[in-house]
Amino acid sequence: MKFPHIALPPPATSAALRRHRSTLRARVKALRSEPDRKFVNDFPELVAAVEASFRHEESMLELLGDACLHPRRADHAVILCALHRTAPRVESGDVGLGRQVADALEHVLTWQD
Template identity: 45%
Template sequence: MRSRRPVAPNPQALCAVLRHARRALCERVAQAQQAPDTLAHDFPGLVAAVEAGFRREELAMEALHVPGLRERRQHHAIILGALHHVQPAVEGGNLELGREVVLALRDLLELSRLSADLVLAMSAPQAQASARPPSGVRGPAARRGIAG
């Protein structure tokens, strides 16, 4: 049996995963906006989708060693806390509150997406720099990954 060694995360692939997860979450929110009459029934699933989306984002950011992960988690906790706070009222039939929350959630997710893209763009050069050979290695040895 072959032993498995840890595989370094591929920053481009993880960024693609983040973009896909955020896009799917935004689509889920858009669906909730288009069907406001079923919001009381659909709201728990929407909250679960937001939780899962945030979890995936945090795991990818952790794998990329993205700075600001703690602040991102705090931001997610605030949003999730608000969703859980209003969930009983929305499930109880307060559809106006549900519509307001879904509208605000859409805006917050868009803001979150933009700030995450900025953080990822700023951290990409750091990830590339950490993948380079030690600074004492120059020339052909550096290109082959040979440490001197």
């Protein structure tokens, strides 16, 4: 699907992407502070939120015709693969692994800003 190119000022676009990413980081941070049982229950919701957030971000970049779209999609694919491989183990009770992945995810989301 090809979207029309829209011209938003780069600072406005960057601010919107940073705000969106900040919201996702806050969600990861909140999950990390939860007790183990709640962490296990909420981890799948975090994975779904990351998927939705990445889709939104990629749609914005596609609309803008941004050159970083393809490298960002590749990064997103790696992150989502790790989350999907981890999720069954977390749901089976491996909270330690889930917390390691959540820590790494928060750092990656900060780095990608």
